[in-house]
Amino acid sequence: GENVEQHPSTLSVQEGDSAVIKCTYSDSASNYFPWYKQELGKGPQLIIDIRSNVGEKKDQRIAVTLNKTAKHFSLHITETQPEDSAVYFCAARRMGSARQLTFGSGTQLTVLP
Amino acid sequence: EAGVAQSPRYKIIEKRQSVAFWCNPISGHATLYWYQQILGQGPKLLIQFQNNGVVDDSQLPKDRFSAERLKGVDSTLKIQPAKLEDSAVYLCASSSPANRNEQFFGPGTRLTVL
Numbered sequence: 001g002e003n004v005e006q007h008p009s010t011l012s013v014q015e016g017d018s019a020v021i022k023c024t025y026s027d028s029a030s031n032y033f034p035w036y037k038q039e040l041g042k043g044p045q046l047i048i049d050i051r052s053n054v055g056e057k058k059d060q061r062i063a064v065t066l067n068k069t070a071k072h073f074s075l076h077i078t079e080t081q082p083e084d085s086a087v088y089f090c091a092a093r094r095m096g097s098a099r100q101l102t103f104g105s106g107t108q109l110t111v112l113p
Numbered sequence: 114e115a116g117v118a119q120s121p122r123y124k125i126i127e128k129r130q131s132v133a134f135w136c137n138p139i140s141g142h143a144t145l146y147w148y149q150q151i152l153g154q155g156p157k158l159l160i161q162f163q164n165n166g167v168v169d170d171s172q173l174p175k176d177r178f179s180a181e182r183l184k185g186v187d188s189t190l191k192i193q194p195a196k197l198e199d200s201a202v203y204l205c206a207s208s209s210p211a212n213r214n215e216q217f218f219g220p221g222t223r224l225t226v227l
Contacts, residue, residue, distance in 0.1 A: 006155075034215075043117070043204055043218030044156065089155050100169060101216065103155030 002027040004092050006104030013080050014112050021107045023090035024072040032093040033073045034101070035064060039086045047088075048075070080111045115139065117219035119205050125225045131193040134222045138186070138207030144168075146216065147180055147190050148204040156204055162188060195226045 003026040013019050025033075031052040036044035050057045050064045050073065057064050063076040077084055087108050091101040118137040126132050138145050143164050148156035159178065161168040165185040173180070177196070182188040192199055202221040208214045 004155075036218075041220065043206070043220050045218065046215055049215075091155070100158055100161060101156075103157070105155050106153070 002030060002092055002094055002102040004090060004102050004104040006090050006107060008107060009105065010108045010110070012110045012112060015080060015082060017080055019075075019077045019080055019084070019109055019111075021075045021088055021090070021109070022072060023074070023092075023104050024070075025092040025102075026071070027092070027094050028068075028071065030092040030094050033064070033066060034091050034093075035062075035075050036089045036091065036103075037086045038089065038106075044089055077109075080109075082111050082113050085109055085111045117205055117207055117217055119203075119219040119222055121222055122220065123223050123225075125227065126195055127227050128197055129194040131191065132195055132224060133189050133191045134203050134205075134224075136188045136190070136205030136219060138188075138205070139209070139217055141211070142207035142209045142217075143185070144208045144214075145182060145188050146206040146208075147188070148206065150202040150204055150221070152201070159190070192224075195224075197226050200224055200226045 006023045034049035037047045038044040048062050048064050050066050061078045066073040087106045089106050090104040093101050120135050145162045147159045150156045159173045160170040160180045162182045165182050180190045202223050204221045205219045206216040208216045
């Protein structure tokens with residue numbers, strides 16, 4: 001089955017700096033890669049996603065890049081703010097797998113004021 | 114639009130006891146998922162329903178876990194008997210083709226087994 005590895009497990013940045021979180025996946029048939037933000041005591045919330053026919057996607061301060069050949073994808077957050085502090089999860093979904101997601105282990109992002 | 118509802122939010126039980134969790138998905142969402150999230154890890158799918166039918170329960174420990182979605186709307190997940198390693202947050206999610214199959218998660222139930 002699919003295996004998703006995520007790094008780093010913790011990340012601290014100064015407010016206004018950029019943060020980058022990286023994930024690798026094992027199944028070359030995976031074609032959908034969402035990123036979730038999970039705040040304390042809440043369920044994960046989708047913040048951005050990318051499909052395998054696209055190399056990059058941007059939404060305001062958040063961007064995701066995908067390298068299908070290397071089987072890795074990254075989340076980029078620019079101009080970080082204290083409210084960006086949360087746990088971020090990457091995930092991958094295999095083509096035709098009944099929409100099942102395999103999640104990475106998460107990154108605790110702390111934005112220091 | 115109301116989100117995914119789950120109850121209870123917290124539950125503490127002793128090992129070998131039974132526990133049940135309830136989930137009400139977003140109205141109209143045919144697909145419902147139960148995940149187990151152990152502290153410090155990502156969510157792991159336990160079971161997926163399409164309406165009232167099971168799509169995948171390959172990662173559900175069927176000797177102690179069971180789940181049902183009898184009328185194709187709300188769902189219950191049961192653990193009987195509980196073990197210490199079942200301590201985790203149990204997340205429910207739902208999705209619909211109308212929302213590009215994006216999974217919407219509930220707040221979860223935090224289970225502590227003593």
